[in-house]
Amino acid sequence: MDVIYPRCAxxxxxxxxxxxxxxxxxxxxxxxxxxxxxxxxxxLLKLCDWLDSMxxxxxxxxxxxxxxxxxxxxxEGHFELVLANAAHVKNVPGRKTDVNDAVWLADLLAxxxxxxxxxxxxxxxxxxxxxxxxxxxxxxxxxxxLRIDKVLEDANLKLGVVLSDIMGMSGRAVLQAIVxxxxxxxxxxxxxxxxxxxxxxxxLEALRGRVRAHHRFMLKLHLGHIDALDKAIAEIEAxxxxxxEPFRQAAKLLSTMPGLSRxxxxxxxxxIGIDMSRFATPGHLLSWACMCPRNDESAGKRRSTRLRRxxxxxxxxxxxxxxxxxxxxxxxxxxxxxRLRARRGAKKAIIGVAASMLTxxxxxxxxxxxxxxxxxxxxxxxxxxxxxxxxxxxxxxxxYEVHAVPA
Numbered sequence: 001m002d003v004i005y006p007r008c009a010x011x012x013x014x015x016x017x018x019x020x021x022x023x024x025x026x027x028x029x030x031x032x033x034x035x036x037x038x039x040x041x042x043x044l045l046k047l048c049d050w051l052d053s054m055x056x057x058x059x060x061x062x063x064x065x066x067x068x069x070x071x072x073x074x075x076e077g078h079f080e081l082v083l084a085n086a087a088h089v090k091n092v093p094g095r096k097t098d099v100n101d102a103v104w105l106a107d108l109l110a111x112x113x114x115x116x117x118x119x120x121x122x123x124x125x126x127x128x129x130x131x132x133x134x135x136x137x138x139x140x141x142x143x144x145x146l147r148i149d150k151v152l153e154d155a156n157l158k159l160g161v162v163l164s165d166i167m168g169m170s171g172r173a174v175l176q177a178i179v180x181x182x183x184x185x186x187x188x189x190x191x192x193x194x195x196x197x198x199x200x201x202x203x204l205e206a207l208r209g210r211v212r213a214h215h216r217f218m219l220k221l222h223l224g225h226i227d228a229l230d231k232a233i234a235e236i237e238a239x240x241x242x243x244x245e246p247f248r249q250a251a252k253l254l255s256t257m258p259g260l261s262r263x264x265x266x267x268x269x270x271x272i273g274i275d276m277s278r279f280a281t282p283g284h285l286l287s288w289a290c291m292c293p294r295n296d297e298s299a300g301k302r303r304s305t306r307l308r309r310x311x312x313x314x315x316x317x318x319x320x321x322x323x324x325x326x327x328x329x330x331x332x333x334x335x336x337x338x339r340l341r342a343r344r345g346a347k348k349a350i351i352g353v354a355a356s357m358l359t360x361x362x363x364x365x366x367x368x369x370x371x372x373x374x375x376x377x378x379x380x381x382x383x384x385x386x387x388x389x390x391x392x393x394x395x396x397x398x399x400y401e402v403h404a405v406p407a
Contacts, residue, residue: 004112010105021102158206162198259325322354
């Protein structure tokens, strides 16, 4: 097999050490040298100097958790770096050692057999870290709200029955009063806004429970966590606003798409960046985001079309946006959802809409254009003959004789 990169190296990265194999192929015999370096900053600088002294030009490493990132940042700008998906470069079973892994990566890279993973620019990586942390904090906050509801049920307080949001203004005021020691249902009900749907009698009955000191302590604990998370989320929002400055126009374009909120547009920009030249076609982007059916075929039979695991941060945002877009009346996404749901079910229809939204995002970011809705009648216009035949068959089924003449 032809050697594509004669002077390359493979790195097997761990938390404390990195094993490097420099592979030099020239006119003479193949030369390979393996060394181990610490992952401290000084150790990584020694690694960089050693690779440079060996004349290495291309370096490959596996995406191992977050341990590859410091190595990447130190070597970036000195060598052509390739980040490999660990699932795509597995070694032969029974031969796995740190040295063998480094040698194997170097050999694969030398023959051009490693497909590089997408590594966004530093600014996009920082924005991605912020948006992911924000989502984690929002999930933690939701978990604490559920725990508060559990404590209220234990105290036989049915606050969640009479209020749609126990963390709204009325609910928060009642919770704080309970933490402060108030037990009288009349006084607790005074904190509930008169515009709630539940009647006064229902509110009083819901607030008549058995609250103990333990319940007050748990409520105080969870409310304190929620306040801290609210403050942290607000700080992250401000930092996202500053980090988004170079990409604000792109995020503004994406937010013109139905179903995509400002926050969802920020997540998409943070996950895929704004340079679509990295993805040759929308299909490449869908495959990278694990938003297309996988190939699982044997003996001419397709065994599964399930989505591959991965892309959690982007996929959850797209599915939420697709659920919102499918409810926009008279829009392309709603028509697509109903069309797919009739054949494949609601869940697969939502995935199809999410994939279409990501495809549209690829075109919008590449061309710098806003969203243009094709309308609910797009599918009828695209398949006019099929639509006519379907309607004719339907009329014939209910007893009509149809003679179709084009206008």
